């Protein structure tokens with residue numbers, strides 16, 4: 430297992446958005462607007478990995494139509 434070096438202060442997670450996959454549907458922003466926003470290119474970016482409870486963030490990742498969001502915790506992959 431690869432050690433996770435950069436995790437957020439509260440949730441202790443790292444969230445990655447695959448910009449190649451993201452189609453800008455905005456579902457993640459609707460689910461967790463304090464965590465995800467769309468940038469100038471209409472792609473999702475993480476504005477605050479501690480902006481919602483981990484379960485809500487995982488739900489947002491699960492709802493992404495193209496599975497562009499991955500969530501990693503200190504113990505390894507949480508989603509997908």
Ligand code: SF4
Pocket residue numbers: 446450451452453454455456457458465472473492493494495496497498
């Ligand atoms: S839900 Fe997925 S495809 Fe839609 S904006 Fe978020 S990351 Fe992009």
